[in-house]
Amino acid sequence: MALTDTKEMFRKAYEGHYAIGAFNVNNMEIIQGIMEAAHEEQSAVILQASEGARKYAGSPYIVDLVKTAVRQYPEIPVALHLDHGSCFEVCKDCIDGGFTSVMFDGSKHPFEENVRITKQVVEYAHAHGVVVEAELGRLAGVEDMVSVDAKDAIFTDPEEAAEFVALTGCDSLAIAIGTSHGAYKYSGEPYLDYERLEKVGKLLPNYPIVLHGASTVIPEYVAKCNEFGGKVLGAKGVPEDMLRKAATMAVCKINIDTDIRLAMTAAIRESLVKHPENFDPRSYLKAGRQAVKDMVSHKIQAVVGSSHSI
Ligand SMILES: O=C(CO)COP(=O)(O)O
Ligand SMILES: O=C[C@H](O)COP(=O)(O)O
Numbered sequence: 001m002a003l004t005d006t007k008e009m010f011r012k013a014y015e016g017h018y019a020i021g022a023f024n025v026n027n028m029e030i031i032q033g034i035m036e037a038a039h040e041e042q043s044a045v046i047l048q049a050s051e052g053a054r055k056y057a058g059s060p061y062i063v064d065l066v067k068t069a070v071r072q073y074p075e076i077p078v079a080l081h082l083d084h085g086s087c088f089e090v091c092k093d094c095i096d097g098g099f100t101s102v103m104f105d106g107s108k109h110p111f112e113e114n115v116r117i118t119k120q121v122v123e124y125a126h127a128h129g130v131v132v133e134a135e136l137g138r139l140a141g142v143e144d145m146v147s148v149d150a151k152d153a154i155f156t157d158p159e160e161a162a163e164f165v166a167l168t169g170c171d172s173l174a175i176a177i178g179t180s181h182g183a184y185k186y187s188g189e190p191y192l193d194y195e196r197l198e199k200v201g202k203l204l205p206n207y208p209i210v211l212h213g214a215s216t217v218i219p220e221y222v223a224k225c226n227e228f229g230g231k232v233l234g235a236k237g238v239p240e241d242m243l244r245k246a247a248t249m250a251v252c253k254i255n256i257d258t259d260i261r262l263a264m265t266a267a268i269r270e271s272l273v274k275h276p277e278n279f280d281p282r283s284y285l286k287a288g289r290q291a292v293k294d295m296v297s298h299k300i301q302a303v304v305g306s307s308h309s310i
């Protein structure tokens with residue numbers, strides 16, 4: 001199978017009450033680790049590149065590395081997705097460059113402006129056989145969300161979500177229900193607004209919802225980073241059982257970047273400290289790649305639940 005879009009994988013995930021893991025890729029070792037895990041678990045997977053990843057590696061490198069990986073595991077459905085495209089031009093560049101899915105993140109814009117640009121991206125993408133993820137609601141800085149007013153101000157409004165999808169024709173929608181990006185998601189108790197997710201699911205039946213900021217910030221990797229000279233303090237993510245529950249609901253795509261960063265950094269730190277005489281990058285990058293693979297295998301089994309689903 002060549003690279004594919006996300007339609008079929010989301011359809012099956014929705015019906016099967018699981019989700020597809022969307023993992024951020026920045027280099028060859030990360031791509032290889034994720035693909036080895038997807039192959040071992042016989043699961044579809046989404047490889048996503050942010051604007052930062054495209055700048056770091058060079059977009060054609062990412063596209064060609066992913067295409068090479070897809071040739072190696074022809075039975076694994078793989079989508080190549082743009083993560084958080086900030087404008088029409090970046091989305092167009094990815095569509096023209098071989099991506100099978102793009103996100104336009106207009107969440108910082110007023111509703112009408114978000115609708116306008118999302119529509120423009122959808123029009124171009126669909127004409128080129130590419131699917132579009134959009135975003136509504138604000139993900140950042142949810143500090144111990146307690147009051148209903150505070151939630152309503154930041155989280156996605158279910159009725160607006162339904163209206164947004166109807167107006168734009170986007171193929172999936174990222175919503176804000178309590179997650180946030182990075183390693184420091186909650187200063188108090190972890191929280192996900194399932195009631196809101198349920199409402200969105202009712203208003204948008206059979207429609208794939210996306211959860212950004214869905215790393216667990218796996219404690220053993222944080223501990224290992226710190227054991228081998230790192231300083232990652234006070235990090236907290238979304239517990240696995242909470243994500244698993246969301247995956248059984250309307251959530252079909254679970255975004256994971258921070259857990260990759262932590263797994264890879266922990267393994268590289270350990271390797272460098274344990275083998276101070278070594279200066280061959282292949283040695284510590286191999287350890288990093290193995291950690292990515294192990295972490296992604298675990299996610300596919302225990303969090304997104306997509307093992308043996310192809
Ligand atoms: O949402 C993400 C990428 O778009 C990643 O989220 P994390 O920072 O929780 O891994
Ligand atoms: O949501 C953001 C992703 O974690 C990508 O991060 P990045 O822009 O630093 O590549």
Ligand SMILES: [Zn+2]
Nearest residue numbers: 039073074075
């Ligand atoms: Zn195989």
Ligand SMILES: [Zn+2]
Nearest residue numbers: 181212213255
């Ligand atoms: Zn994100």
